[in-house]
Amino acid sequence: MAGLPSVVNRPTWFCGAIASVRGNLNGFITHEVNFQDINKAFYLLEASKTMRCIIWMDK
Numbered sequence: 001m002a003g004l005p006s007v008v009n010r011p012t013w014f015c016g017a018i019a020s021v022r023g024n025l026n027g028f029i030t031h032e033v034n035f036q037d038i039n040k041a042f043y044l045l046e047a048s049k050t051m052r053c054i055i056w057m058d059k
Helices: 012-020 035-046
Strands: 031-034 053-056
16 A cells, blocks of 8 residues: 555554553544544554544544
8 A cells, every 4th residue: 555654664662562452452542533534544644643543433
């Protein structure tokens, strides 16, 4: 997928933090956007400004 960041480019601390978490990932949710703002979510991911972005379909 051209233009999307690769998992390989993630810092090792990020991979270690995800691997060490058991069950609750809510602390890693950094942004929530409405479906109408999906482009904002992709911008945040591409710019590495979010760890996990929830896209709400019904809000």
